[in-house]
Structures are given as C-alpha cells and as structure tokens.
Amino acid sequence: MTVRIQAADFDIGSEIAALRRANPKIGAVASFVGVVRDVNEGGAVEEMALEHYPGMTERAIEEIISQARGRWNIYDALVIHRVGTLKPLDQIVLVVVTSGHRGDAFAACEFVMDYLKTRAPFWKKEKTPSGARWVDARASDDISAERWRLKG
Amino acid sequence: MTVRIQAADFDIGSEIAALRRANPKIGAVASFVGVVRDVNEGGAVEEMALEHYPGMTERAIEEIISQARGRWNIYDALVIHRVGTLKPLDQIVLVVVTSGHRGDAFAACEFVMDYLKTRAPFWKKEKTPSGARWVDARASDDISAERWRLKG
Amino acid sequence: MITVLYFARLREALGTGSEQIALPQTVSDLDGLRELLAARGGPWSEELAANGRIRAAVNQSMASGDTAIADGDEIAFFPPVTGG
C-alpha cells in the first residue's frame, strides 16, 4: 500500500498506472478524487488551508487500508492527501483500489474514503468573503463511516 | 453525458479533466477502469475480441446513465468502452461520475458498471492456449445488477 | 422487408451476421419470427429453440417474445451480454 501526504498536486493517470504495476491479475480499478468546491454549507469559499498531524495521519490511513484488506479481496491501495493552501477546483484527495473484481474494488474504495473522513487527522479552514472559519465535522460523515459496521 | 465506443485506448486523467470542465460545484469524482486479466475462470487468456451492436450499444448505455441521473444527484457521467482485439493489461472500460458529494458519485458509478455488464450489448471472445471461446454471461453479474432494485 | 442481425457466438454458429427477410403475414411478433427462423433446421433450430438463452432486440431496444414486429423493423438476436 502507498500513503502520501503532500502539498503538491497529483496526476491520477500516472498514479493509477504505478499502482497497477503491470499486474495482469488486476481486473478492476476503482478510484475517487475529492475536489475543492467554491461553496460549502451555502457560503462562498475562496480558498482553504488543510492541516494534518504528521506521523499520526499516515498511520491512521495505513490502518484504514489494512481494515479494507481484511474485508475485501484487493491487490493494492493508494491514498494521496494534499495539505496546505488549496483553491476551488484543486484536487484534495485520491483513493485508488485495485482488485480482481469490481465489487471488491468499489466497496474498499468507498470504505477507505468514508473512514478517512472520520478517522484521519486532517482539519480544513475555509477562507470566505466574511472571514476564515474552521470547517465543522459533519454528522453525515459519521453516518457514512458507521454504516460499514452493518454491511459486509 | 458522454458515451464513446472505440477501438483506441483512453487516458483516464485527461478524460476526468474534460468531464470536470472546470465546474467548481463538483466535489466528488468516482471512476472505474475495467482491465483485461490474463486469467478467466481458471484458464489463461492470451487476448480477447470485443464485439458490440453499433447504435444499440450507445443507446443502451445512455439509458443506463439516464437511470442513474434519476436516482442520484450527479453532474455528469462518462462511459468509454473499447471494442476489437485487446490483450491482458489493456483497459476495457472507463466509467466516471461527477457529483457534489461522494456518496452519490460512488453509487452512480457502481450502478452504471453493474447495469452495463448486464444491459449493454457487448460480447467477449477469449483466445486461450486451447482455442477461442465466447465468454458466458455470469450469474453474479445478474445478481449485481438486480440488487439495485432493492436499494437506493 | 425486415432486417435481422445476429451477433457474437450466434453469428458464428449461423454463418451470417445479417439478412433481409420479407415478413410473412402470419408473423406478427418476435416469437413468430424466431419460430420461422428455427424451422430452417440445423444450427437455426438448435440456436433459436424456444427454450434457448438467446436474447433479442427490436429497433435496438431489448424485447421479449410477445413484442410486436412490423415491416421496416430492425430485429437482432444475440447471446446474453458479456461486456465491461
């Protein structure tokens, strides 16, 4: 597995190619990109700053991927999460999962995203026309992560 | 929406960029790539030929995307499916869905793939060491498509 | 005249990918056409048997045995799909 926390942008195509690493057993590649929107909770967003907890953040994501490996048949997984200042349209996060079959790839990819949103130490501060504000955690994200306890 | 049936390969990164088209309302991009494996049902696969029904195939996929639009809040969707001769490691199909939020993007992307596998007229013929064989439809694919009747 | 198309394994088994047929007045739905074709014998009767797994489309929409067909239609017979 690969986990990278970085300020730099990433290229989806080359990241997927690197993760596939010419493994001819892979039949399915599910991926997700999170993007900065120009609105959040009704207000305009000019830019945002992403803070993390160096060391713990990487460990938390590695743990999330390990849990996904235990639940689904996957070959490999990649998470890249950006930190620092980002603007609307910028990519924030990339999750890629490779598997023999699409059901495992989709489930593991969504699981990793849902857990990353609630378990990995990142904090967003948005700059809006009326000043800067720290983004509050969303109850809907807890619900998204929680539902994996019930499913298989 | 965009539906393309083509012999040529595709570049995931540039396809996603084109689909996002600088829309700052998009917060989530879910995508899936299907890849030719070197084994299927226990036998080695040297190459495969993909046949389709020109006209109907495009219409069937457009209909699948329309159904996804009716069920989830998505901005846009792209399906590229290759035809002709493909070898292990070649990309077969790309599905990309953009949305404001990740739950809608993931669900619509998986729905489109599951329905594409059972509703869109494509047929695979595999070349193996013991000769060519048409791939049989899988009961598991019917089950994958069927479960969307119950959810959502 | 109607156009009849055959795809994939079916195309190979029948040895043809398409043909034009003058629709007899007695044939008004897909099942009727299938029986007409199966009556040719050999691979036609084997592949287009009533209990077979062959699927069909009328004018590029998936169809069932009782789907009506008429002059000018494009009919397609094919095995269950296996794309993606």
Place this chain on the structure above:
Amino acid sequence: MITVLYFARLREALGTGSEQIALPQTVSDLDGLRELLAARGGPWSEELAANGRIRAAVNQSMASGDTAIADGDEIAFFPPVTGG
C-alpha cells in the same frame, strides 16, 4: 516529561501548537491531563472542558479519557477531523 500537541482551531484558541510538560504523579490518564490543562483557566478551561467535543490521541493512536499516559508519551488534542 510528556509532549502535548494542539491542532487546528484548538491550536489557534490556545495560542500554542506544542509544549513539554512534567507529568505530576497525580495524573495517570488522559482525563487527568485534560483537567490539569483546563485548570489554567481562560481558553484552556473553555476548550478543554469535560463536556467538550475535543478529541485526543496518545502516541498517535486515538484515545479516550481513561487511556493511560506516562512519561515520554506524545499526547495530542484536536477538534473532530474534517479531511478528505
């Protein structure tokens, strides 16, 4: 000595990102440390109140109030996470 880290909104409210503290013998778990810090008053008491939403980690693993802490540990306090 233990290292205590503060992140995001909490770091700004407290005006510090990290400090070294000599752990008193009376403090053996996370709740004890939180109460020690809250007793500083002002933003410390507001932000680290027992009924607040502040989360904590001990040696980079999520922890709860009864998680034991000892000399040499790295403790972190932070708001609920909002990444991704």
